[in-house]
Amino acid sequence: MKYLLTFSIFLVVISCSRTVTRIDPSTQIDLSGRWNDSDSRKVADQMIHDLFKSDAFQKYSQNLGRKPVIVVGAIRNKTSEHIDAGNFIKKFEMVIHQSGMADLVESDEFRDKLRKERAEQQDFADPATVARWGKETGANLMLFGEINSETDVYNKKRVTNYVTTLFLTDIETNKRVWYGQNEIKKLVKN
Numbered sequence: 521m522k523y524l525l526t527f528s529i530f531l532v533v534i535s536c537s538r539t540v541t542r543i544d545p546s547t548q549i550d551l552s553g554r555w556n557d558s559d560s561r562k563v564a565d566q567m568i569h570d571l572f573k574s575d576a577f578q579k580y581s582q583n584l585g586r587k588p589v590i591v592v593g594a595i596r597n598k599t600s601e602h603i604d605a606g607n608f609i610k611k612f613e614m615v616i617h618q619s620g621m622a623d624l625v626e627s628d629e630f631r632d633k634l635r636k637e638r639a640e641q642q643d644f645a646d647p648a649t650v651a652r653w654g655k656e657t658g659a660n661l662m663l664f665g666e667i668n669s670e671t672d673v674y675n676k677k678r679v680t681n682y683v684t685t686l687f688l689t690d691i692e693t694n695k696r697v698w699y700g701q702n703e704i705k706k707l708v709k710n
Contacts, residue, residue: 553708563702564611572621576698589623593664676710
């Protein structure tokens with residue numbers, strides 16, 4: 521009886537054990553059918569590629585006579601799912617930064633921290649190394665947008681269409697320079 525009880529406990533422990541395997545972060549895995557990291561990466565890569573290849577962006581850059589400076593503003597999640605908009609924005613910033621097609625300046629959240637540091641340096645840093653006021657690079661363009669979704673459910677099937685819309689706007693004139701959309705459609709069968 522004692523052996524049977526020990527064996528039963530052993531089986532329960534083994535059946536409840538979990539294994540963890542490290543995988544390449546770029547591997548696409550879709551467990552739930554909801555928005556995930558692969559979707560964020562795919563949308564950011566494709567939309568920024570589309571932006572930089574667009575005639576409107578090329579013409580704007582040409583008229584400016586240098587690489588435009590972009591600040592990424594809010595990208596609102598208007599879906600019913602939790603999507604980490606901050607992480608999504610960082611993916612756009614990384615693609616812009618690595619492209620070499622435009623310069624990137626910090627968003628308001630980080631700009632405020634930099635300004636606070638610059639103010640503190642005025643009092644506490646060696647004057648030869650202090651960061652000076654009035655030397656920030658101003659952005660020419662702001663990128664912002666939203667993610668929407670539409671879901672259709674029937675029996676044990678669900679189709680969700682995610683639509684990401686981005687706007688690139690000239691900060692000085694409020695003129696929309698570029699307007700882009702990307703869609704991801706997912707079919708989930710239970």
